[in-house]
Amino acid sequence: MKITGRARELRIYIGESDQYKGHPLYQAIVRLAKEQGLAGATVMRGLEGFGANSRIHTANILRLSQDLPVVVVIVDSEEYIQRFLPLLNEMVTEGLITLHDVDIIKYSHGGSAGAGTSTQ
Numbered sequence: 001m002k003i004t005g006r007a008r009e010l011r012i013y014i015g016e017s018d019q020y021k022g023h024p025l026y027q028a029i030v031r032l033a034k035e036q037g038l039a040g041a042t043v044m045r046g047l048e049g050f051g052a053n054s055r056i057h058t059a060n061i062l063r064l065s066q067d068l069p070v071v072v073v074i075v076d077s078e079e080y081i082q083r084f085l086p087l088l089n090e091m092v093t094e095g096l097i098t099l100h101d102v103d104i105i106k107y108s109h110g111g112s113a114g115a116g117t118s119t120q
Contacts (some may be wrong), residue, residue, distance in 0.1 A: 002103050003039055004105075005103065007102050008077070008078050008099055010075070010088075010097070011072070011098045012029060012071065013071050014069075014092060015067045016067050016070050018095070020092065023066050026031065028057070029041065029072050029092075030072065031085075036080070036084055038078075038084060042072070043072050043073075044070070044072075045070055047068070048068075049069035067101060075102060082098060
């Protein structure tokens, strides 16, 4: 798959302990994105943050949190993102969802093992 040009970046800000049908919410979002054919998803765990409830979540050893901030980032075409949003809205009951225009400079994978390499 090759994607270039204008696209949309979807960011989902949730808590590490958020659940969906007995599984971590971030895992459920990634798996659904894959099932729906989106180009990819990345989960990033934050060191510290707070949300709508104004409670600070931190990895500080003195205030060890079991609910660190998590951001799921998905970049794909407008069409795929718009099709995904209603499903995502059902899953995320607490958190923040943002959508941004982005320019994809390069999106590629290495392909099969040894592709493009010289044997000499």
